[in-house]
Amino acid sequence: MSRAEPSRRGSRHGRAGIRDVAAAAGVSITTVSDALNGKGRLPDATRRHVREVADRLGYRPSAAARTLRTGKSGLIGLTVTTYGDEPFTFTEFAYFAEMARAATSAALARGYALVILPATSRHDVWSNVALDGTVVIDPSDHDPVVSDLVRQGIPVVSDGRPAGTLPVTAWVDNDHEAAVLGILDHLAAAGARRIGLLTGTSTDTYTRLSTHAYLHWCERIGQDPVYEKYPAHDPCAGAVAADRLLARPDRPDAVYGLFDPNGTDLLAAARRYGLRVPEDLLLVCCSESTVYATTEPPITTLSLKPRRIGTAVVQLLIDAIEGLDTGRPVEQVIPTELIVRTSSQRRPPRTTVSAPRGPAV
Amino acid sequence: MSRAEPSRRGSRHGRAGIRDVAAAAGVSITTVSDALNGKGRLPDATRRHVREVADRLGYRPSAAARTLRTGKSGLIGLTVTTYGDEPFTFTEFAYFAEMARAATSAALARGYALVILPATSRHDVWSNVALDGTVVIDPSDHDPVVSDLVRQGIPVVSDGRPAGTLPVTAWVDNDHEAAVLGILDHLAAAGARRIGLLTGTSTDTYTRLSTHAYLHWCERIGQDPVYEKYPAHDPCAGAVAADRLLARPDRPDAVYGLFDPNGTDLLAAARRYGLRVPEDLLLVCCSESTVYATTEPPITTLSLKPRRIGTAVVQLLIDAIEGLDTGRPVEQVIPTELIVRTSSQRRPPRTTVSAPRGPAV
DNA sequence: TCCTCTTGCAGAAACGTCTCTGTCAACAGT
DNA sequence: ACTGTTGACAGAGACGTTTCTGCAAGAGGA
Known part of the structure; x- marks a missing residue:
């Protein structure tokens, strides 16, 4: 031939x-x-x-041919760690959506495309797509996906500081301890005498640091800790835990909920016990959702600034991919923002106040 | 050498x-x-x-080499149509999350991986990833992404029946007209005399069919239509529209909201006007969110069964990719489910009732 | 006129995998 | 002993790009 x-x-x-x-x-x-x-x-x-x-x-x-020849796919992955066997479960819809939007824009601006991948059984999915790098949200202790990627020489940047010795290329996070302390001070200033906490049973860094900060604050102030733990991925468990917290004999007169749905959970529980918010109970929760602006009453929330995090994470990742990693630091702390609404104020002025800021930009 | x-x-x-x-x-x-x-x-x-x-x-x-050689990447894309210039905006967080989860599982079960892609400026992103097929959620009238994909011979299955002559391979949808009629009948049976509608200004099929069904029902019953339109992608606009609707001289005594946040929007507006729900105002909205189970009062919602839709869409797509398209029909209608809560009942029994079902499985 | 640049384009070798087409042994059947 | 047959492997293209190298022709300088 x-x-x-x-x-x-x-x-x-x-x-x-x-x-x-x-x-x-x-x-x-x-x-x-x-x-x-x-x-x-x-x-x-x-x-x-x-x-x-x-x-x-x-x-x-052909994308495949181009990638094969150049060794670059122009793709970066965004993973959400899974809780159960389901592909992904969002405790934080709004956070994820905002973060993903910002990350997508940032990637696009630098000529990359971002694909969102479920963190299921690793190879099955991951090996099918040629990734130049990956963003991992809240990697768990010894995440097999992350170690696998790192072993292949693919840069990995995590949203949330990695637990243990997870060998990520860089990370971005809030100063969760400072944020919690700021909220507790805010509640105390509003007149709270006994502040409770709604927290999770999982061992991720966010939960751990926040809980630790709470316990530390209690010790410093001299208040007995009043908190309930529940598996954060289970929405019903949140409602139950909120109820338990308000049913205690040492019922708190203010509560901070670490997870997005805690605001509505606590509000529902307060109604069941005939507690008025904010008169009998002050409420704050960590959420990016706008629904808390229109609840009755509106609830004070802590924003983790997902857009800034998404942008920062992608910048760090692309720097690493392109070998420019000398410029930026590999650890970046993004300040949080406390959006003060009726639920955390005994007197009702309505303003937006910035929380104590973290050490770096 | x-x-x-x-x-x-x-x-x-x-x-x-x-x-x-x-x-x-x-x-x-x-x-x-x-x-x-x-x-x-x-x-x-x-x-x-x-x-x-x-x-x-x-x-x-190497995924690239394998794809190049075999011509199959084992990847299918999932697109969310964008409203503004932002990569994606979810009016329906919960719907999308549920749908995407089900789709991911279904794809995995058949050896495919699903990647979620923002539907921004088409080539920039799309041409970087080798896709065997694509799922498009709610494609707009003459979606350039879809026609582009089809022209390249890539199978496209849409969630939501395509508007106009969009040449998709197959589609899956609910029977939106039947769903709306079912809700209106439900509200009328609960004692509503004048039912209002909160709808959108966009021209997608969901909005169009639902609004049309409402107008048709009004005509049949002999009620003057009472509705407000607003751009569904703007969360603030929803709150304003809800307020306008209840401010009208011909104020409705029951409202159905087509979009996810309408429940809280309407509840907030009702409070402003001192209307009790359900005594003065019956409320239903279309949503997959669980927050409506714990609002005060709990709000009746219409579920579009995103999990069944996600599964069906992926099955159809993979059938088409593998050339098995003879088996299943290319159009599939998934029944909706009305989850009846306090907000749509003058007497408060609490049960879950299935809505009138569509013609096919 | 000869030599060097520059311009405008073509050839051909990768990139890493899958797969079609052998080849070589051993072994069975007649 | 000669021919098939089968098992166990190896060789050598593709797949569709990018990119390094190379070549011809004209421009300019000596």
């Missing part, structure tokens, strides 16, 4: 390849590639001509 | 390739490929040996 088989004329199975474009434009493959990618030394006339022919043929370069 | 350069010994830049595995195992590349993919005629001993060596070397086949 000679090299030029007669059978492979035109586009052999529907899609036009670079060869077809070259033939139709009467130039070589090299010229097409250069013209389309803005490389080489070509007169504008040729460039335009090739581009026009490519458009007419509906030519799209 | 001879073919075997001395310089390319071992893994040349960190990652082990199939060549390295072959060399380390003392077999040929063919044997490695066959052993790892369960093909060819190899004794179990060889197969095990190769697998063991591959594991030891941390070998992962």
Whole structure:
């Protein structure tokens, strides 16, 4: 058989390849590639001509071939750690959505595309997509996905400081301890005498640091800790825990809930016990959701500033991918923001106040 | 230069390739490929040996190379149509999350991975990832992404029946008209005399069909339509529209809201006007969110059964990818479910009742 | 006129995998 | 002993790009 088989004329199975474009434009493959990618030394006339022919043929370069040749896919993954066996469960819809939006924009601005991948059984999914790097949200203690990626030499940046010795390339996080202390001070200033906490049973860093800060504050102030733990991934468990907390003999007169739905959970529980908010019970929870602006009463929330986190994470990751990691620090702390509403104030002025800020930008 | 350069010994830049595995195992590349993919005629001993060596070397086949060779990437895309210039905006967090979860599971079960892609400027993102097929949620009238994909011969299945002549491969949807009629009947049976509607300004099929069904019902019953439109992607606009609706001189005594946040919007507006729910105002909205189980009072919601839709969409898509499209119909209607709570009942029994079902499974 | 640049383009070698087509042994059947 | 047959493997293309190298032709300088 000679090299030029007669059978492979035109586009052999529907899609036009670079060869077809070259033939139709009467130039070589090299010229097409250069013209389309803005490389080489070509007169504008040729460039335009090739581009026009490519458009007419509906030519799209094969992502697989390009990736294979260049070693870069232009893709970065965004993972949400899973709690059960389900692909993903969001305790924080709004947080995730905001963070993902910001991350997508930031990636796009630097020429990358972001794909959201469930963190299920690792290889099955991950090995099918060529990733230049990955963002991991709240990696758990010894996350197999992360170690696997790192072992392959793929940069990994985490949202939330990694637990244990997880070898991530960089991380971005809030100063959770400072945020909790700020809230407790805020509640105390509003007149709270005994502040309770609604927290989680899981061992992730957010839960651990926040709980620790609470206990530390109690010790310093001299208040007995009053808290309930529950598995944060189970929405019903949150409602039950809120109820338990308010049913205690040492009922708190103010509560901070670490998770997004805690606001509504606590509000419902307060109603059941005939407690008025904020008169009998002060309430704050950590959430990005806007529903707390219209609840009865509106609830004070702590925002973790997901947009800033999403942007920062992507910048760090792309820097690492492109080998520019010398510029920025590999650890970045984003300040939180306390959005003060009726539920945490005995006298009802309505303003937005910034929380104590973390050490770095 | 001879073919075997001395310089390319071992893994040349960190990652082990199939060549390295072959060399380390003392077999040929063919044997490695066959052993790892369960093909060819190899004794179990060889197969095990190769697998063991591959594991030891941390070998992962290159997704790009595999895709290039086989023409299949094993990836299917999931798009959320964007409203503004932002990558994606969810009017329906919960719907999307549930749908995406179900779709991911279904895809995994059939050996595919699902990647969630923002529907921004099409090529920029889409051309970077090799997709075997795509799921599109609520494609707009003449969606450029969809036509682009179809022109490339990539199967596209849409969640929501396509508007206009959008050439999708298949679609899955609820019977929105039947659902709306069911709700209106439900409200009328609960004693509503004038039922209002909170609807959107956009032209997508869901909004259009639902609004049309409402107007049709009003005409049949002989009630003057009472509705407010607003841009569904703007959360603040929803609150304003809810307020406008209840401020009208011909104030409705029952309202159905087409979008997820309408429940809280309407509840807040009702409070402002001193209307008790359900005594003065009956409320239903379309939502998958569980927060409506704990609002004061709990709000009746219409569920579109996102899990069933996600599963069905993926099945249809994979059938099309694998050329099995003869089996299933290309149009599938999923029944909705009305979850009746306090807000739509003058007497407070609490049960879950199924809505009138669509024609097909 | 000869030599060097520059311009405009073409050839061909990778990238890492799958798979079709051998090849070579052993062995059975006649 | 000669021919099939089968098992166990190896060789050698593709797949569709990018990109390094190379070549011809014209421009400019000596």
